[in-house]
Amino acid sequence: MDFRPSQDHQADKPLVSIKDVRKTYVMGHGPGGGLFGRRNQNNTVTVHALRGVSVDFYPGEYVAIMGASGSGKSTMLNLLGCLDRPTSGQYYLGDRDVSRLDDDELSEVRSRYLGFIFQSYNLIAQYTVLENIQLPLTYQGNGELTPEAQERSRELAAMVGLGDRYDHRPTQLSGGQQQRVAIARSLINDPYIILADEATGNLDTKTSHEIMEMLGRLNDAGKTIIMVTHEDDIAHHAKRIIRMRDGLVIEDGPSPRMLEAQETLSLPAEA
């Protein structure tokens, strides 16, 4: 299965396109209901987490998805990350519709083309820094790592500032260092897109900004980044902000820093 965009994939063609995507959860017999839940005669509750979302993401973009709790941000990121399937609608990665793939195919797409960074780092406690970084590779092929792959994991560890921590385990690292391991892990397959869900949610302000600067450098180097965040100052690192409410996109445009940059560019030159 090859979802690589063709050689002539152009920057003005979406890398990812979701069209009229809906995600509905049907819950049995619980007390819930939520804001949009509707209890029917069978005592089930239907939650419309996404109610028809269409968005395109282009190569090299840096996008923040924002919105109140329950607005559908994580549901959207999980669909974009092939961690879940939409109830209806299409998801194109490159030119291929991946919305109807089975679990094995989705996991192949995830491990080959997508990198993930989570709020709680999701590192394996028994593994060293290098083993955690190599983890996505072990889901592919026969589990044997080539010397090139081993070298690449060392390079990535060094790139995120952990060149002297190869054999440390997650409990021997600070939160910021653990998130840097997660960033290196997300890059090991040279993914098309990095998806980050509240990547700085467990970090103090200074460490958060160090992590955001690292993501900014990756984007400067051409990596496409889509992140979910509650925090304005974190979202302002992105170039584009999508705001969600009640399972819908209500706003989609350049971030304040991009607007400032555009204004500066359009100012008349001083005499």
Ligand SMILES: Nc1ncnc2c1ncn2[C@@H]1O[C@H](COP(=O)(O)OP(=O)(O)OP(=O)(O)O)[C@@H](O)[C@H]1O
């Ligand atoms: N697995 C699930 N089963 C049932 N309902 C779910 C499930 N996941 C999410 N929901 C519901 O879907 C809606 C959207 O949830 P989602 O987690 O996408 O919101 P969010 O914007 O990411 O919120 P938060 O900022 O609190 O993480 C919510 O009403 C939530 O209760």
